[in-house]
Protein backbone atom coordinates (compact mmCIF):
# COMPACT_ATOMS: atom_id res chain seq x y z
CA UNK A 1 0.00 0.00 0.00
CA UNK A 2 1.22 3.49 -0.86
CA UNK A 3 0.33 6.46 1.30
CA UNK A 4 1.83 9.83 2.25
CA UNK A 5 3.51 10.34 5.62
CA UNK A 6 5.31 13.31 7.20
CA UNK A 7 9.02 12.77 7.73
CA UNK A 8 11.85 15.15 8.67
CA UNK A 9 13.83 16.52 5.71
CA UNK A 10 17.21 14.78 5.36
CA UNK A 11 20.34 16.62 6.43
CA UNK A 12 23.08 16.55 3.78
CA UNK A 13 26.16 14.62 4.92
CA UNK A 14 29.71 15.63 3.92
CA UNK A 15 29.93 15.86 0.11
CA UNK A 16 26.13 15.76 -0.31
CA UNK A 17 23.62 18.29 -1.58
CA UNK A 18 20.02 18.73 -0.42
CA UNK A 19 17.66 18.86 -3.41
CA UNK A 20 14.17 20.34 -3.18
CA UNK A 21 12.25 17.96 -5.46
CA UNK A 22 10.16 19.53 -8.25
CA UNK A 23 9.48 16.25 -10.08
CA UNK A 24 9.90 12.61 -9.03
CA UNK A 25 9.78 9.98 -11.75
CA UNK A 26 7.50 6.94 -11.58
CA UNK A 27 8.65 3.77 -13.32
CA UNK A 28 6.76 0.61 -14.19
CA UNK A 29 9.11 -1.62 -12.20
CA UNK A 30 8.12 0.27 -9.05
CA UNK A 31 4.56 -1.02 -9.46
CA UNK A 32 6.01 -4.55 -9.50
CA UNK A 33 8.12 -3.82 -6.40
CA UNK A 34 5.00 -2.53 -4.62
CA UNK A 35 3.12 -5.73 -5.51
CA UNK A 36 6.01 -7.94 -4.39
CA UNK A 37 6.49 -9.15 -7.99
CA UNK A 38 10.01 -7.80 -8.55
CA UNK A 39 13.24 -9.77 -8.28
CA UNK A 40 14.43 -7.93 -5.16
CA UNK A 41 11.96 -7.60 -2.28
CA UNK A 42 12.23 -4.25 -0.44
CA UNK A 43 12.50 -3.90 3.31
CA UNK A 44 9.26 -2.23 4.49
CA UNK A 45 8.32 0.46 5.20
CA UNK A 46 10.09 2.19 2.32
CA UNK A 47 9.88 5.42 0.32
CA UNK A 48 9.81 4.34 -3.35
CA UNK A 49 11.36 6.31 -6.19
CA UNK A 50 14.82 6.24 -7.75
CA UNK A 51 14.97 9.52 -9.72
CA UNK A 52 14.19 13.17 -9.08
CA UNK A 53 14.81 16.64 -10.51
CA UNK A 54 14.79 19.87 -8.56
CA UNK A 55 16.85 22.69 -7.08
CA UNK A 56 19.84 22.41 -4.74
CA UNK A 57 18.77 24.19 -1.55
CA UNK A 58 21.59 23.35 0.86
CA UNK A 59 25.07 21.85 0.92
CA UNK A 60 26.72 19.34 3.19
CA UNK A 61 30.27 20.05 4.41
CA UNK A 62 32.73 20.07 1.51
CA UNK A 63 30.14 19.96 -1.29
CA UNK A 64 30.81 22.19 -4.33
CA UNK A 65 29.43 25.64 -3.38
CA UNK A 66 28.76 26.34 -7.07
CA UNK A 67 25.87 23.88 -6.92
CA UNK A 68 23.81 26.00 -4.52
CA UNK A 69 20.66 27.09 -6.37
CA UNK A 70 21.43 24.88 -9.40
CA UNK A 71 18.65 23.06 -11.28
CA UNK A 72 19.67 19.41 -11.26
CA UNK A 73 18.51 15.90 -12.12
CA UNK A 74 19.41 13.09 -9.73
CA UNK A 75 19.53 9.43 -10.84
CA UNK A 76 19.40 7.99 -7.32
CA UNK A 77 19.61 4.44 -8.72
CA UNK A 78 23.01 5.23 -10.22
CA UNK A 79 24.17 6.31 -6.76
CA UNK A 80 23.27 2.85 -5.47
CA UNK A 81 19.95 3.99 -3.99
CA UNK A 82 16.86 1.89 -4.65
CA UNK A 83 14.47 4.19 -2.81
CA UNK A 84 13.79 7.68 -1.48
CA UNK A 85 12.60 9.57 -4.57
CA UNK A 86 8.88 10.04 -3.85
CA UNK A 87 9.65 12.90 -1.48
CA UNK A 88 9.87 16.66 -1.12
CA UNK A 89 13.58 16.57 -0.30
CA UNK A 90 16.45 14.27 -1.21
CA UNK A 91 20.04 14.39 0.04
CA UNK A 92 22.55 12.84 -2.35
CA UNK A 93 26.26 12.69 -3.14
CA UNK A 94 26.93 15.87 -5.18
CA UNK A 95 28.56 13.74 -7.90
CA UNK A 96 25.05 12.49 -8.79
CA UNK A 97 23.47 15.95 -9.12
CA UNK A 98 23.59 16.63 -12.88
CA UNK A 99 22.97 20.23 -13.97
CA UNK A 100 20.07 20.80 -16.36
CA UNK A 101 20.24 22.99 -19.45
CA UNK A 102 18.07 26.10 -19.04
CA UNK A 103 15.41 24.99 -21.47
CA UNK A 104 14.84 21.54 -19.97
CA UNK A 105 12.00 21.37 -17.45
CA UNK A 106 12.07 19.19 -14.34
CA UNK A 107 9.29 16.86 -15.51
CA UNK A 108 11.01 16.22 -18.84
CA UNK A 109 14.37 15.76 -17.14
CA UNK A 110 13.22 12.87 -14.92
CA UNK A 111 11.99 11.01 -18.02
CA UNK A 112 15.58 10.93 -19.23
CA UNK A 113 16.97 9.18 -16.14
CA UNK A 114 15.83 5.52 -15.80
CA UNK A 115 13.84 5.56 -19.04
CA UNK A 116 16.15 7.73 -21.18
CA UNK A 117 19.24 5.85 -20.04
CA UNK A 118 17.51 2.51 -20.65
CA UNK A 119 16.55 3.50 -24.20
CA UNK A 120 19.98 4.94 -24.90
CA UNK A 121 21.95 2.00 -23.51
CA UNK A 122 19.69 -0.61 -25.10
CA UNK A 123 20.69 0.86 -28.46
CA UNK A 124 24.35 0.90 -27.52
CA UNK A 125 24.02 -2.73 -26.35
CA UNK A 126 22.43 -3.84 -29.64
CA UNK A 127 22.93 -1.14 -32.27
CA UNK A 128 20.02 -0.75 -34.71
CA UNK A 129 21.87 0.87 -37.66
CA UNK A 130 20.56 -0.45 -40.95
CA UNK A 131 18.35 -3.01 -39.22
CA UNK A 132 14.64 -3.59 -38.81
CA UNK A 133 13.90 -3.31 -35.10
CA UNK A 134 10.76 -4.03 -33.11
CA UNK A 135 10.05 -1.94 -30.00
CA UNK A 136 7.63 -3.42 -27.43
CA UNK A 137 5.42 -1.10 -25.31
CA UNK A 138 6.32 1.56 -27.87
CA UNK A 139 4.01 4.20 -26.40
CA UNK A 140 5.44 3.86 -22.88
CA UNK A 141 8.18 5.77 -21.09
CA UNK A 142 11.10 3.71 -22.38
CA UNK A 143 9.35 2.82 -25.64
CA UNK A 144 8.51 6.36 -26.77
CA UNK A 145 12.17 7.36 -26.36
CA UNK A 146 13.46 4.12 -27.87
CA UNK A 147 11.46 4.62 -31.07
CA UNK A 148 12.94 8.10 -31.54
CA UNK A 149 16.51 7.18 -30.58
CA UNK A 150 16.45 4.08 -32.81
CA UNK A 151 15.53 6.29 -35.77
CA UNK A 152 18.35 8.71 -34.87
CA UNK A 153 20.77 5.77 -34.58
CA UNK A 154 19.99 4.79 -38.18
CA UNK A 155 17.51 1.93 -37.84
CA UNK A 156 16.40 0.80 -41.28
CA UNK A 157 12.83 0.39 -40.08
CA UNK A 158 11.17 0.69 -36.68
CA UNK A 159 8.18 -1.51 -35.91
CA UNK A 160 6.21 -0.26 -32.92
CA UNK A 161 4.21 -2.81 -30.91
CA UNK A 162 1.77 -1.63 -28.25
CA UNK A 163 -1.83 -2.00 -27.12
CA UNK A 164 -4.46 0.23 -28.67
CA UNK A 165 -4.72 2.71 -31.52
CA UNK A 166 -3.71 5.78 -29.50
CA UNK A 167 -0.34 4.37 -28.41
CA UNK A 168 0.36 3.20 -31.97
CA UNK A 169 -0.58 6.60 -33.40
CA UNK A 170 1.83 8.17 -30.91
CA UNK A 171 4.63 5.79 -31.91
CA UNK A 172 4.02 6.53 -35.60
CA UNK A 173 4.16 10.26 -34.91
CA UNK A 174 7.47 9.74 -33.09
CA UNK A 175 8.96 8.02 -36.14
CA UNK A 176 7.91 4.36 -36.18
CA UNK A 177 7.36 3.06 -39.71
CA UNK A 178 4.82 0.40 -38.77
CA UNK A 179 2.50 0.01 -35.81
CA UNK A 180 1.23 -3.34 -34.56
CA UNK A 181 -1.42 -3.78 -31.90
CA UNK A 182 -0.26 -6.75 -29.84
CA UNK A 183 -3.54 -6.95 -28.02
CA UNK A 184 -4.93 -8.40 -31.26
CA UNK A 185 -4.22 -12.04 -32.12
CA UNK A 186 -1.92 -12.98 -34.99
CA UNK A 187 0.13 -9.79 -34.80
CA UNK A 188 3.54 -11.33 -35.61
CA UNK A 189 2.35 -11.97 -39.17
CA UNK A 190 2.03 -8.20 -39.58
CA UNK A 191 5.78 -7.79 -38.99
CA UNK A 192 6.47 -8.69 -42.65
CA UNK A 193 9.82 -10.40 -43.17
CA UNK A 194 10.50 -10.06 -39.48
CA UNK A 195 12.67 -7.93 -37.26
CA UNK A 196 16.44 -8.24 -36.99
CA UNK A 197 16.25 -7.08 -33.38
CA UNK A 198 13.38 -7.18 -30.88
CA UNK A 199 13.79 -4.94 -27.84
CA UNK A 200 11.56 -6.80 -25.37
CA UNK A 201 10.78 -4.65 -22.34
CA UNK A 202 7.48 -6.42 -21.63
CA UNK A 203 8.19 -10.13 -21.21
CA UNK A 204 5.64 -12.73 -20.11
CA UNK A 205 3.48 -14.28 -22.82
CA UNK A 206 4.19 -11.39 -25.20
CA UNK A 207 7.81 -12.55 -25.58
CA UNK A 208 6.54 -15.62 -27.39
CA UNK A 209 4.58 -13.46 -29.83
CA UNK A 210 7.55 -11.09 -30.26
CA UNK A 211 9.73 -14.06 -31.07
CA UNK A 212 7.33 -15.08 -33.80
CA UNK A 213 8.05 -11.65 -35.36
CA UNK A 214 11.85 -12.17 -35.20
CA UNK A 215 13.61 -12.96 -38.49
CA UNK A 216 15.86 -16.03 -38.76
CA UNK A 217 19.29 -15.07 -37.40
CA UNK A 218 17.76 -12.18 -35.45
CA UNK A 219 18.37 -11.12 -31.86
CA UNK A 220 15.94 -10.92 -28.97
CA UNK A 221 17.17 -8.36 -26.43
CA UNK A 222 15.37 -9.18 -23.20
CA UNK A 223 15.01 -6.29 -20.75
CA UNK A 224 11.88 -7.29 -18.79
CA UNK A 225 13.87 -8.65 -15.89
CA UNK A 226 11.94 -11.12 -13.76
CA UNK A 227 9.34 -11.76 -16.48
CA UNK A 228 11.14 -14.27 -18.73
CA UNK A 229 8.68 -17.02 -19.65
CA UNK A 230 10.01 -18.85 -22.72
CA UNK A 231 9.99 -22.63 -22.47
CA UNK A 232 13.11 -24.74 -23.17
CA UNK A 233 11.35 -25.98 -26.33
CA UNK A 234 10.90 -22.42 -27.60
CA UNK A 235 14.52 -21.60 -26.79
CA UNK A 236 15.56 -24.71 -28.73
CA UNK A 237 13.49 -23.48 -31.69
CA UNK A 238 15.39 -20.17 -31.52
CA UNK A 239 18.68 -22.02 -31.82
CA UNK A 240 17.34 -23.92 -34.82
CA UNK A 241 16.65 -20.54 -36.42
CA UNK A 242 20.14 -19.23 -35.63
CA UNK A 243 18.57 -16.62 -33.38
CA UNK A 244 20.21 -15.26 -30.28
CA UNK A 245 19.01 -14.12 -26.88
CA UNK A 246 20.75 -11.26 -25.12
CA UNK A 247 20.03 -9.90 -21.66
CA UNK A 248 19.86 -6.23 -20.81
CA UNK A 249 20.25 -4.82 -17.31
CA UNK A 250 20.83 -1.08 -17.04
CA UNK A 251 22.71 -0.77 -13.75
CA UNK A 252 25.78 -2.91 -14.52
CA UNK A 253 26.31 -0.91 -17.74
CA UNK A 254 26.36 2.47 -15.95
CA UNK A 255 29.94 3.39 -15.12
CA UNK A 256 30.59 7.06 -14.23
CA UNK A 257 31.71 8.06 -17.72
CA UNK A 258 28.80 6.34 -19.48
CA UNK A 259 26.34 7.93 -17.06
CA UNK A 260 27.70 11.45 -17.54
CA UNK A 261 28.04 11.17 -21.34
CA UNK A 262 24.63 9.60 -21.85
CA UNK A 263 22.82 12.13 -19.66
CA UNK A 264 24.59 15.07 -21.33
CA UNK A 265 23.52 13.75 -24.72
CA UNK A 266 19.92 13.07 -23.68
CA UNK A 267 19.56 16.47 -21.96
CA UNK A 268 20.95 18.29 -25.02
CA UNK A 269 18.64 16.44 -27.42
CA UNK A 270 15.57 17.11 -25.30
CA UNK A 271 16.48 20.76 -24.64
CA UNK A 272 16.89 21.39 -28.37
CA UNK A 273 13.58 19.69 -29.18
CA UNK A 274 15.24 16.92 -31.22
CA UNK A 275 13.99 14.35 -28.70
CA UNK A 276 10.39 14.60 -27.56
CA UNK A 277 9.56 13.69 -23.99
CA UNK A 278 5.98 12.47 -23.95
CA UNK A 279 4.10 13.53 -20.82
CA UNK A 280 2.10 10.65 -19.37
CA UNK A 281 0.53 12.52 -16.47
CA UNK A 282 1.51 14.51 -13.39
CA UNK A 283 0.20 13.52 -9.97
CA UNK A 284 0.54 15.12 -6.55
CA UNK A 285 2.91 13.30 -4.21
CA UNK A 286 0.01 12.16 -2.02
CA UNK A 287 -1.64 10.66 -5.14
CA UNK A 288 1.27 8.29 -5.85
CA UNK A 289 -1.10 5.31 -5.54
CA UNK A 290 -3.21 6.74 -8.38
CA UNK A 291 -0.08 7.19 -10.50
CA UNK A 292 0.80 3.52 -9.93
CA UNK A 293 -2.73 2.46 -10.77
CA UNK A 294 -2.70 4.43 -14.03
CA UNK A 295 0.62 2.80 -15.05
CA UNK A 296 -0.31 -0.76 -14.18
CA UNK A 297 -3.71 -0.51 -15.84
CA UNK A 298 -1.93 0.46 -19.09
CA UNK A 299 -3.71 3.81 -19.31
CA UNK A 300 -0.54 5.91 -19.66
CA UNK A 301 1.74 6.86 -22.52
CA UNK A 302 5.16 8.40 -21.97
CA UNK A 303 6.42 9.55 -18.58
CA UNK A 304 4.43 9.60 -15.35
CA UNK A 305 5.68 12.02 -12.69
CA UNK A 306 4.88 13.07 -9.14
CA UNK A 307 5.01 16.79 -8.43
CA UNK A 308 5.49 17.51 -4.71
Ligand SMILES: NC(=O)c1ccc[n+]([C@@H]2O[C@H](COP(=O)([O-])OP(=O)(O)OC[C@H]3O[C@@H](n4cnc5c(N)ncnc54)[C@H](OP(=O)(O)O)[C@@H]3O)[C@@H](O)[C@H]2O)c1
Pocket residue numbers: 026027028029114115118137138139140141142143161162163164167201202222223224225248249250251295296297298299300301302
Ligand atom coordinates in the same frame (compact mmCIF):
# COMPACT_ATOMS: atom_id res chain seq x y z
N1 LIG B 1 16.30 -4.15 -17.89
C1 LIG B 1 16.39 -2.96 -17.36
O1 LIG B 1 17.45 -2.58 -16.84
C2 LIG B 1 15.21 -2.04 -17.41
C3 LIG B 1 15.36 -0.68 -17.07
C4 LIG B 1 14.24 0.15 -17.11
C5 LIG B 1 13.00 -0.35 -17.51
N2 LIG B 1 12.89 -1.67 -17.82
C6 LIG B 1 11.59 -2.23 -18.23
O2 LIG B 1 11.09 -1.49 -19.32
C7 LIG B 1 9.68 -1.56 -19.32
C8 LIG B 1 9.09 -0.18 -19.57
O3 LIG B 1 9.25 0.59 -18.41
P1 LIG B 1 8.53 2.00 -18.26
O4 LIG B 1 8.78 2.47 -16.89
O5 LIG B 1 8.90 2.86 -19.42
O6 LIG B 1 6.97 1.61 -18.35
P2 LIG B 1 5.91 1.98 -19.47
O7 LIG B 1 6.34 1.40 -20.76
O8 LIG B 1 5.64 3.44 -19.43
O9 LIG B 1 4.64 1.22 -18.92
C9 LIG B 1 4.59 -0.18 -19.00
C10 LIG B 1 3.89 -0.62 -20.29
O10 LIG B 1 3.99 -2.03 -20.42
C11 LIG B 1 2.95 -2.47 -21.24
N3 LIG B 1 2.36 -3.71 -20.69
C12 LIG B 1 2.36 -4.90 -21.31
N4 LIG B 1 1.76 -5.81 -20.57
C13 LIG B 1 1.36 -5.20 -19.44
C14 LIG B 1 0.67 -5.63 -18.28
N5 LIG B 1 0.27 -6.90 -18.12
N6 LIG B 1 0.42 -4.74 -17.31
C15 LIG B 1 0.82 -3.46 -17.43
N7 LIG B 1 1.50 -3.00 -18.51
C16 LIG B 1 1.75 -3.86 -19.51
C17 LIG B 1 1.90 -1.35 -21.29
O11 LIG B 1 1.95 -0.80 -22.61
P3 LIG B 1 0.91 -1.40 -23.69
O12 LIG B 1 -0.46 -1.05 -23.15
O13 LIG B 1 1.25 -0.73 -24.95
O14 LIG B 1 1.14 -2.87 -23.69
C18 LIG B 1 2.41 -0.34 -20.29
O15 LIG B 1 2.10 0.96 -20.66
C19 LIG B 1 9.27 -2.17 -17.97
O16 LIG B 1 8.87 -3.51 -18.17
C20 LIG B 1 10.53 -2.09 -17.16
O17 LIG B 1 10.57 -3.10 -16.18
C21 LIG B 1 13.96 -2.52 -17.78
